[in-house]
Amino acid sequence: MAERISEAEFQVMEVLWRDSPLTAQDVAARLEATGWSLTTVKTLLSRLAAKGALATTEDGRRYLYAPAVDRAAIAAGESRRLVDRLFGGRPAPLVAHLAERGELSSADIAELEALIRELKQ
Amino acid sequence: MAERISEAEFQVMEVLWRDSPLTAQDVAARLEATGWSLTTVKTLLSRLAAKGALATTEDGRRYLYAPAVDRAAIAAGESRRLVDRLFGGRPAPLVAHLAERGELSSADIAELEALIRELKQ
DNA sequence: GCTTGACGACTACAGGCGTAATCGATACAT
DNA sequence: ATGTATCGATTACGCCTGTAGTCGTCAAGC
Incomplete structure (x- = not known):
């Protein structure tokens, strides 16, 4: 708990705080302005999920991400x-x-x- | 310019903002509470000097450190x-x-x- | 003069971060 | 059935950070 969130991760969280749950694709699409590649966004999502800041629910073969912290x-x-x-x-x-x-x-x-x-x- | 200062580095700056110029020894002494070894403090001082946040003046074989940023x-x-x-x-x-x-x-x-x-x- | 202690410089190294490519599996289209 | 696009997982890699040890040098005491 109380895991720190980095700046790039924070930007990902912002997207999901605004609207969730979303797929990795959706999140990446909303972060177009950053210029990050899709894989970069996926990495950030994984790290956030790993540190408990995001909750994932399976949707077929992929995940839907939603904030797990306020x-x-x-x-x-x-x-x-x-x-x-x-x-x-x-x-x-x-x-x-x-x-x-x-x-x-x-x-x-x-x-x-x-x-x-x-x-x- | 506008180099960012890390948290540990900031604590070192605090010491020198309060009182300067000081030798590495002096700075370390005032950071006793952190438990950092003398070499750790020296590393931080070097990094700060390298990024222009500290000014050094030679005092014989050692340096006196003083803040170079406000x-x-x-x-x-x-x-x-x-x-x-x-x-x-x-x-x-x-x-x-x-x-x-x-x-x-x-x-x-x-x-x-x-x-x-x-x-x- | 020779030893010893102190100095800055250099080196080290693991973990976090930013950024991303590759891989193995799977769903879907043909 | 087979190729292809897509998923998450795994791996990569250089930089920054926290933390510190070692090294070569020089000053000071004996």
Whole structure:
């Protein structure tokens, strides 16, 4: 459990979080933009299945793949790792960093503001 | 430029961001908690110097190491990567995630609130 | 001067990752 | 029935990473 997922693997997961179950072909088709060959995608699918991040069900001679882990759980874990590692666990400096580089649109700021208001109660 | 720094390497950088220049010995001493051998630390220092993240000045027969990259720049870059990858570039969902898991203390929330207020002008 | 200890350089090596080709089996079309 | 396309499994391979040992050299103490 709690197996780490690499970046390329994560992109594969994204496809399946969006729509599943899918065959290897389908997944590869949706990853056309990456330029990866079909075999590359199959390798990633196998590795993900091996580490328990994907569930497979047989469909004749092939597999249908579906996520076995929650996207939110992965995202939360990664976020926490980063915030711990870079900012001693405090999220404000992270936001400050993003802000400093002009990475925050006013929509982002409004969104954060609303979120904060909500958190305060 | 823009060479990526691995996690172990990052820990070495942390030491030098806190206090520099230092000899390999000194760095290793401050990383005692990791249990790494002296040679391991030296390897990491070499790799960091090779990728331009550290500057070295000769001090007799040995080197003094000092950061050649800004901690803030690294942190900002990593933050952006994560937010892009996991949250489509929008930081609010990240904060929401941290909040959802009870990762935010009321001090954190206050800090964020102050930051937002500042950003709004 | 000779030994010894410390230094950086070089070498090592297993595991993960990105990327992919090949292989053996099977389903399907003819 | 036979050829062909397709599947997953297996193998490949170079790079990065974590972790560390060895080597040649030089400085310092005796």
